[in-house]
Amino acid sequence: MKEQLARYIATDLLNESTRAIADDEDLLGSGLLDSLSVISLVHFIEQEAGIDIPAEDVTIEHFISLEAIDAYIRRRSP
Amino acid sequence: MLYLLPHAVDRAAMRAPDRDAIRYGDAALTYAMLAERSDRLAGLLRSEGVRRGDRVGIHAGKGLAAAVALYGAMKAGAAYVPLDPASPPARQAFIVRDCGIRHVVTEPARASALRLLLAEGVPVECAIGVADTDLGVRTLSWSDVDAHPPAVHDPDLVEMDLAYILYTSGSTGTPKGVMHSHRSALAFARVAADTYGFRGDDRLSNHAPLHFDLSTMDYFSSALAGATTVIIPDAHTRMPASYAALIEKERLTVLYAVPLALTHLLLHGAIDKRDLSSVRWVLFGGEPFPTRHLRALMAALPNAQFSNVYGPTEVNGVTYWIVPPLPDDDTPIPIGSPYANVEVRIVGDDDDAVVEGETGELLVRTPTMMRGYWGRPDLDARAFWKRPVFGHFEDVYHRTGDLVRRRDDGLLEFHGRKDRQVKARGYRIELDEVEVVMGSHDAVESAAAFAVPDEDGSVHIEGAVTLRSGRHLTVEELRAHLAISLPRYAIPERIAILEAMPRGSTGKIDRRELARRARERTLTVERM
Numbered sequence: 001m002k003e004q005l006a007r008y009i010a011t012d013l014l015n016e017s018t019r020a021i022a023d024d025e026d027l028l029g030s031g032l033l034d035s036l037s038v039i040s041l042v043h044f045i046e047q048e049a050g051i052d053i054p055a056e057d058v059t060i061e062h063f064i065s066l067e068a069i070d071a072y073i074r075r076r077s078p
Numbered sequence: 079m080l081y082l083l084p085h086a087v088d089r090a091a092m093r094a095p096d097r098d099a100i101r102y103g104d105a106a107l108t109y110a111m112l113a114e115r116s117d118r119l120a121g122l123l124r125s126e127g128v129r130r131g132d133r134v135g136i137h138a139g140k141g142l143a144a145a146v147a148l149y150g151a152m153k154a155g156a157a158y159v160p161l162d163p164a165s166p167p168a169r170q171a172f173i174v175r176d177c178g179i180r181h182v183v184t185e186p187a188r189a190s191a192l193r194l195l196l197a198e199g200v201p202v203e204c205a206i207g208v209a210d211t212d213l214g215v216r217t218l219s220w221s222d223v224d225a226h227p228p229a230v231h232d233p234d235l236v237e238m239d240l241a242y243i244l245y246t247s248g249s250t251g252t253p254k255g256v257m258h259s260h261r262s263a264l265a266f267a268r269v270a271a272d273t274y275g276f277r278g279d280d281r282l283s284n285h286a287p288l289h290f291d292l293s294t295m296d297y298f299s300s301a302l303a304g305a306t307t308v309i310i311p312d313a314h315t316r317m318p319a320s321y322a323a324l325i326e327k328e329r330l331t332v333l334y335a336v337p338l339a340l341t342h343l344l345l346h347g348a349i350d351k352r353d354l355s356s357v358r359w360v361l362f363g364g365e366p367f368p369t370r371h372l373r374a375l376m377a378a379l380p381n382a383q384f385s386n387v388y389g390p391t392e393v394n395g396v397t398y399w400i401v402p403p404l405p406d407d408d409t410p411i412p413i414g415s416p417y418a419n420v421e422v423r424i425v426g427d428d429d430d431a432v433v434e435g436e437t438g439e440l441l442v443r444t445p446t447m448m449r450g451y452w453g454r455p456d457l458d459a460r461a462f463w464k465r466p467v468f469g470h471f472e473d474v475y476h477r478t479g480d481l482v483r484r485r486d487d488g489l490l491e492f493h494g495r496k497d498r499q500v501k502a503r504g505y506r507i508e509l510d511e512v513e514v515v516m517g518s519h520d521a522v523e524s525a526a527a528f529a530v531p532d533e534d535g536s537v538h539i540e541g542a543v544t545l546r547s548g549r550h551l552t553v554e555e556l557r558a559h560l561a562i563s564l565p566r567y568a569i570p571e572r573i574a575i576l577e578a579m580p581r582g583s584t585g586k587i588d589r590r591e592l593a594r595r596a597r598e599r600t601l602t603v604e605r606m
Contacts, residue, residue, distance in 0.1 A: 015554070015557055026313075029313045031312065031566070034316055035339070035342050036503070038316055055346050055347065056348035058346060064313070
């Protein structure tokens, strides 16, 4: 899932298909993602992982890095 | 007597030394600490050669260091100039060169970013706040600041001296510096603090970055009231649910942000699961707030009063409108009526006042008005409208470029711009600047930038170019070129490479047609 997320962020959200994103890279504090791209990312995850993400779960601790998102999805997946 | 911005902090430090002045995450500075640290920084800056009227760059993200830096710079007699940490080094370098910054205040976490800025060959001689000694300029650390004797007295300024310069998008392809004096900045800080009745026990949010004029109310109105400013970390501004949790945890009483941030708080903040009853004011400005979202947010925060805050960076605040219960329709809300001590005129193309009820350009006469644009008398000539309106001598107004109309009930409505400046998701952008930068790629023959409405009530920017014959260019290559000099928010979200531009009968590029095709998503890459 991490690779899929990295590809989606680079290609669809940043318009930089060659941009590499490390698993522990800060996606939020660095300005990589803005609030609109976070919303798109949540929709993408909901579709790809087949889970429903409630608004109160879209927090810094769950979305700070690819690692954190991956851990959150694993916890939520059946 | 309180006539310089830092006096507000010093006075609060006398009256309530132990109250928090600035909070950021788990760290805080009391008024006594903020006054002392900024005195020490001012002393060090003066030892390093800063003199009255100099410009000191703030090369730090939002945080305690930046708060100390801006007061320290002003106490040293200088104007502070925020350098947007998120903007490209070449753009920051332009600003440093444009206003001749020799000293920057920074923080250890930004040492590598500072290295990139210095590599642009800027005239910086001294960086305060980093320990790295291999930067090629004199460096002093924050420990050096805290060990330095405080500056003992005022820097012999009067209120007409500059307090800060905020750089904003410029239509000729480079940013322009809006200069504010202590007088104009304090005049606005006072009118805002009075209008909204800020008190010592208030806790104001600081949502906007320092280069954004919304931040001046967060810091200076708060200091005048001896209140606490709680800095919202950048990550929280992107994560509405975390932002809502922070409002609850910090018991914020005043929120001030652009409508988009508040709309996201409403739609994605899970605020029904939070106790946000501490909030007594929600202030918003920068662009129109879609009425249906505003109404829903008002219903969700029944303890709070809401106010629309309108005013270009050049004049700080002009009008405000305390929002009454809204009717159940989506009519755009007005920008309201002028603050106390602010005069407005609405003029037509002939510069004469329009007939009551007609749309015209808004001119503003106010003590909150800027000194002018740094080093740009050509822009000043257009920005200031000087006429003996009242018959005896020149009365100076600022020409806002904003179109407004006075309704029958006396409230002003906003009707867009005279020129091609847009507010896209709260950011002020000159479309001409985006076009100039797109056109500066040597493969580009012609370029157009235009605003396209969003679903959430704001707009975003899109662009189109044609290429010189025989040249090839991909959208990614063009984006990389734009990223050298434009901040991310000014880079078009989609760019089409066209065989030919649609043109009107006079041969001018038909940007309206481009925007129409963009809305319909029929604007695509036709060649590479």
